[in-house]
Amino acid sequence: MSQSYNPKVIEPKWQKTWLDEKAFAATNDFTKPKFYALVEFPYPSGQGLHVGHPRPYTALDIVSRKRRMQGYNVLYPMGWDAFGLPTENFAIKNKIHPRLVTKNNVARFKEQLQSLGFSFDWDREINTTDPNYYHWTQWIFLKLFNAGLAYKTEMPINWCTSCKVGLANEEVVNGVCERCGAPVVRKVKSQWMLKITEYADKLIDDLDGVDYIERVKVSQKNWIGRSEGAEVDFTLAGKDEKLTVYTTRPDTLFGVTYMVMSPEHPYIDKFKADIKNYDEIMAYRDEAAKKSDFERSELAKDKTGVCIDGLTAVNPVTGKEIPIWISDYVLMTYGTGAIMAVPAHDSRDWEFAKKFNMPIIEVVAGGRDVQEEVFEAKTGTMVNSDFLNGMDFATAKRTMIDYLEEKGIGRSKKNFKLRDWVFSRQRYWGEPIPIIHCDKCGYVPLKEEDLPLVLPEVESYMPTDNGESPLAAMEDWVNVKCPCCGGPAKRETDTMPQWAGSSWYFLRYTDPDNDNALASPEALKYWMPVDWYNGGMEHTTLHLLYSRFWHKFLYDQGIVPCAEPYSKRTSHGMILGSNGEKMSKSRGNVVNPDDVVNEFGADTLRTYEMFIGAFDLAASWSEEGVKGCRRFLERVWKLQDMIVDGEGFSEELEVKMHQTIKKVSSDFEAMKFNTAIAAMMSLVNDFYKAGRITKAEFKTFIILLNPVAPHITEELWNIAGFEGRLYNAQWPEHDDDKTVEATIKLVAQINGKTRAVIDAPADIDKDSAIALAKEAVSARLTGTIIKEIYVPGKLVNIVMK
RNA sequence: GCGGAUGUGGCGGAAUGGUAGACGCAGCAGACUCAAAAUCUGCCGGGGGCGACUCCGUGAGGGUUCGAGUCCCUCUAUCCGCACCA
Numbered sequence: 097m098s099q100s101y102n103p104k105v106i107e108p109k110w111q112k113t114w115l116d117e118k119a120f121a122a123t124n125d126f127t128k129p130k131f132y133a134l135v136e137f138p139y140p141s142g143q144g145l146h147v148g149h150p151r152p153y154t155a156l157d158i159v160s161r162k163r164r165m166q167g168y169n170v171l172y173p174m175g176w177d178a179f180g181l182p183t184e185n186f187a188i189k190n191k192i193h194p195r196l197v198t199k200n201n202v203a204r205f206k207e208q209l210q211s212l213g214f215s216f217d218w219d220r221e222i223n224t225t226d227p228n229y230y231h232w233t234q235w236i237f238l239k240l241f242n243a244g245l246a247y248k249t250e251m252p253i254n255w256c257t258s259c260k261v262g263l264a265n266e267e268v269v270n271g272v273c274e275r276c277g278a279p280v281v282r283k284v285k286s287q288w289m290l291k292i293t294e295y296a297d298k299l300i301d302d303l304d305g306v307d308y309i310e311r312v313k314v315s316q317k318n319w320i321g322r323s324e325g326a327e328v329d330f331t332l333a334g335k336d337e338k339l340t341v342y343t344t345r346p347d348t349l350f351g352v353t354y355m356v357m358s359p360e361h362p363y364i365d366k367f368k369a370d371i372k373n374y375d376e377i378m379a380y381r382d383e384a385a386k387k388s389d390f391e392r393s394e395l396a397k398d399k400t401g402v403c404i405d406g407l408t409a410v411n412p413v414t415g416k417e418i419p420i421w422i423s424d425y426v427l428m429t430y431g432t433g434a435i436m437a438v439p440a441h442d443s444r445d446w447e448f449a450k451k452f453n454m455p456i457i458e459v460v461a462g463g464r465d466v467q468e469e470v471f472e473a474k475t476g477t478m479v480n481s482d483f484l485n486g487m488d489f490a491t492a493k494r495t496m497i498d499y500l501e502e503k504g505i506g507r508s509k510k511n512f513k514l515r516d517w518v519f520s521r522q523r524y525w526g527e528p529i530p531i532i533h534c535d536k537c538g539y540v541p542l543k544e545e546d547l548p549l550v551l552p553e554v555e556s557y558m559p560t561d562n563g564e565s566p567l568a569a570m571e572d573w574v575n576v577k578c579p580c581c582g583g584p585a586k587r588e589t590d591t592m593p594q595w596a597g598s599s600w601y602f603l604r605y606t607d608p609d610n611d612n613a614l615a616s617p618e619a620l621k622y623w624m625p626v627d628w629y630n631g632g633m634e635h636t637t638l639h640l641l642y643s644r645f646w647h648k649f650l651y652d653q654g655i656v657p658c659a660e661p662y663s664k665r666t667s668h669g670m671i672l673g674s675n676g677e678k679m680s681k682s683r684g685n686v687v688n689p690d691d692v693v694n695e696f697g698a699d700t701l702r703t704y705e706m707f708i709g710a711f712d713l714a715a716s717w718s719e720e721g722v723k724g725c726r727r728f729l730e731r732v733w734k735l736q737d738m739i740v741d742g743e744g745f746s747e748e749l750e751v752k753m754h755q756t757i758k759k760v761s762s763d764f765e766a767m768k769f770n771t772a773i774a775a776m777m778s779l780v781n782d783f784y785k786a787g788r789i790t791k792a793e794f795k796t797f798i799i800l801l802n803p804v805a806p807h808i809t810e811e812l813w814n815i816a817g818f819e820g821r822l823y824n825a826q827w828p829e830h831d832d833d834k835t836v837e838a839t840i841k842l843v844a845q846i847n848g849k850t851r852a853v854i855d856a857p858a859d860i861d862k863d864s865a866i867a868l869a870k871e872a873v874s875a876r877l878t879g880t881i882i883k884e885i886y887v888p889g890k891l892v893n894i895v896m897k
Numbered sequence: 898g899c900g901g902a903u904g905u906g907g908c909g910g911a912a913u914g915g916u917a918g919a920c921g922c923a924g925c926a927g928a929c930u931c932a933a934a935a936u937c938u939g940c941c942g943g944g945g946g947c948g949a950c951u952c953c954g955u956g957a958g959g960g961u962u963c964g965a966g967u968c969c970c971u972c973u974a975u976c977c978g979c980a981c982c983a
Binding site for chain 1: 898899900901902903908909910911912915916919920921922923936937938956962963964965976977979981982983
C-alpha cells in the first residue's frame with residue numbers, strides 16, 4: 097500500500113527540485129521552435145496574492161508545460177510592476193521607504209507564486225523599479241522625445257484632491273479617483289504628453305492582423321473612437337472670420353438651423369466687442385466650469401444654453417443667416433469645439449431645438465414627422481437639399497464633401513475620441529523623466545550615456561500642496577548645468593505614470609540582463625512577438641493600448657522586429673466570492689490562496705480554478721468544489737496501487753485512452769480546461785471500474801494531468817520509477833483510428849424524436865442502418881414514409897406523415 | 898442611450914444542427930464499521946404508470962430545418978464597459 101497523499105510534503109519538495117534543476121529555464125538556443133507565453137506581471141501590493149491571480153497564471157502554465165513536453169523552447173516569465181501609488185501611500189503612512197515596501201511585497205508575492213508551482217523562468221525575473229530596468233524605460237522616453245512624440249503643454253488635468261496628483265482620463269471613474277475614491281477636479285498644469293493619437297489609425301487597422309478575442313478588439317476600436325466626416329467652414333455674418341465645425345453628417349448641411357459653440361470656445365473672447373450679452377455668456381461659462389465632467393454628463397438629458405446676441409453665421413450652402421448658441425453639451429476637447437446643429441437628424445440637437453424653439457427642417461425622408469420625432473438612421477432619401485435631393489446617405493455624404501472641397505469651404509476629416517496620453521505624475525515613486533529645462537535651450541534630453549537617471553533619496557515622499565513632485569524640494573538634485581549650453585538649468589521633477597514600465601516589459605524578458613540595449617536584436621528577433629498573452633479585460637483600453645503604441649513606435653525606430661507585440665490575446669473571467677459578488681474585505685467574502693494551499697494543496701487549488709467553469713467567464717468560489725477536486729487527486733494518488741504489468745493499453749480502455757489524449761490536448765490549447773479535467777475524471781472513473789490500470793495507461797495519464805497538477809504527478813512518476821523527470825517527458829499522441837469504437841449506438845428517430853437506440857457496427861452502411869432502425873421501431877411505422885435520413889455513425893431519422 | 902456578454906436540474910456547469918443534463922457539488926440508498934468519518938458501489942430534471950413505458954422540459958414568443966439549447970427575427974431579465982465624441 098502507498099503512503100497517504102500529502103501535498104504539504106511533496107509540493108515544496110518538487111518546487112525546490114525544479115528550481116535547483118532549472119527545469120523551466122528558457123534556453124538561448126535560437127534554432128529550436130519557440131513559444132513565448134505571457135501573463136500580466138502583478139503589482140506587488142501589500143495584500144499579497146489574491147485567488148484571482150492564479151487563474152490566468154495556471155492557464156498559461158498548463159499551456160507552457162504542455163508545449164515544453166512537445167519540444168518547444170518555452171519562455172514563460174514573471175516580474176513585478178512595482179512603481180505606483182499604493183506603495184507610495186503606504187510608505188508615507190508608515191514612514192518606510194517605498195523601495196523597502198516594494199522589496200517586502202515582492203518577497204511575499206514571489207514566495208506565494210512559487211508555492212503554487214508555476215513553471216516561471218525565475219532567471220529572467222524583472223522589476224520595473226530596478227534602475228537597470230528603468231534605464232531602458234527612460235531610454236524609450238528619450239527616443240519618443242527626440243521623435244517629437246513627447247511634448248509638454250499647459251492643459252487642464254484631472255486632479256485628485258486627495259492623492260494630489262494628476263490622473264489620466266482612464267484613472268477617473270465616475271468623477272472620482274480610481275484609486276482612492278476622492279473627487280477629481282480640473283486644474284491647469286504643465287504636463288508631459290505622449291502623442292498616442294499619432295498612432296490612432298495604426299492601432300485600429302493593425303487589429304485585423306492579430307488573433308485577439310473579439311470583445312478586446314471591439315473595446316479597443318470603441319475606445320479609439322475613429323469617426324469619418326468633414327470639417328465645414330461657416331462664415332460669420334459681416335466678418336471675414338470663419339467658424340469651423342466637425343460633422344459626420346455633411347449630407348445634412350441643408351438642415352442646419354443654428355450653431356453651438358462650447359462655453360470655452362476662444363471666439364467668445366475674440367469677439368467680445370460684438371457680443372451684446374457677454375456678461376450673460378460669461379456667467380454661463382462660469383457655471384459650466386464649476387461642474388465636473390461627471391456632473392455635466394449626469395445632467396445630460398436637460399439641455400441648457402445661451403444664444404449669442406450680436407454674432408451670427410451663414411450656412412454656406414443655403415446662404416441663410418443662423419444664430420450661434422453656447423451650450424455645455426458641446427465639448428471643447430472634441431472636433432473644433434463647435435457644431436452645426438441639424439435638429440431633424442441628431443437627437444441632441446433635436447432636444448435642444450425643442451427646448452429653445454429652433455426650427456427643425458427635414459432633409460432625409462424616411463422617418464416619421466421630424467417635428468415629433470428625430471430621425472437619425474443613415475437610411476432614407478435626401479429631400480429639401482438642392483443638388484443632393486434623391487440621393488442615399490453614402491452618395492449624399494460623398495457628393496457634399498466633394499462639393500465643399502471644390503469650393504474651398506470644407507474638407508474631409510477623421511476624428512478620434514482617443515486623446516494624447518498625459519504622461520507626468522507629481523509623485524516620487526516612479527521613473528524620473530530624463531529631461532532638463534534650460535531657460536535658453538528649452539527642454540533638453542539627457543544623453544543616453546547618462547542613463548539611468550536614478551531616483552534620488554528624499555526625506556519626504558509627501559506630494560506638496562502646490563502640486564509639485566517631492567523631487568522638486570531637492571535642490572541639489574534639481575539644479576544642474578544645461579547639457580547643451582552649460583548654463584544653469586533644472587531637472588524635470590515629475591515622474592512617469594505606472595503604465596510606463598509595463599508598456600515594454602515583455603521585451604526585457606527576452607534578454608533581461610543586457611546592459612547595452614533594452615534587449616539584443618537576436619533575442620528580440622527570436623522571441624518576439626509574444627505568441628500568447630493573457631490578461632484581464634480591465635487592461636484592454638489602457639495597458640494593452642499603451643504597450644501596442646510603444647511597440648509600434650519602437651518598430652518604426654527599427655528597434656523591434658515586428659509591428660505588433662502580441663500575436664494572440666485572451667482574457668480570463670473574474671473569480672467572485674461564494675455569494676456571487678466581487679471579493680472584497682468589506683463584503684467579507686475574500687478567499688486567501690495561502691489558506692487553500694495549506695489546507696488542500698497547490699495542485700488542488702490549480703485543478704479547482706481550472707475546473708470552476710469556462711475560463712473567460714466570471715465564476716463564484718465554492719469550498720465544496722475545492723473539496724471535490726482534492727477528492728479527485730486522492731483517487732489519482734491511489735491509482736498507484738492498481739498498476740498491473742503488461743504492455744500498452746488494455747483492450748477495453750484503448751479507445752477511451754486515445755479519445756482522452758485527443759480531447760485533453762486540444763482542450764488545453766482552446767482554454768477549455770474544465771472539460772479537459774472532466775475527461776480525465778471520467779477516465780479515472782473507468783480505471784476504478786476496471787479495478788486496475790496498466791503501466792502504460794498510468795504513465796500516459798499522469799503526463800496528461802501533469803500540466804494541471806504538476807506536483808502530485810511528478811511524485812507519482814518518481815514512485816513508479818519511470819525514467820528521468822516527468823517535466824521532461826514527451827507529450828503523448830493519439831491515433832485517430834483508435835478513437836472510434838467498433839460498435840456504435842445507432843439512434844432511431846421518427847420525425848426527429850428518438851424512439852430506439854440500437855447497437856450497430858461502426859462501419860454500417862446506409863441501407864443496413866435504415867433497415868435496422870425500421871425493425872427497431874416497426875410498431876410505430878403506421879403512416880406513409882416520406883423520407884429517410886441517415887447520419888453515418890450517428891442516427892437514422894424516418895420522416896412519416 | 899450605445900456597445901459587449903450571459904440566461905440549461907437543488908447548485909457549478911457539459912453538449913462539430915443529430916439520444917439535453919458529460920464531469921463535479923449537494924442529496925438519497927447500499928457495502929465496510931460497535932458507531933461515526935473517510936472510502937467504495939448504485940440512484941439522482943419534472944409529471945403519469947406496478948411495469949415494459951409515456952408525456953413535458955434549455956428566459957418568452959415566432960421562424961428556418963427531417964431534426965434547434967445550438968441558426969434567424971422580436972421581446973425580456975441580469976451582469977460588465979462607455980457615455981452629450983456631433
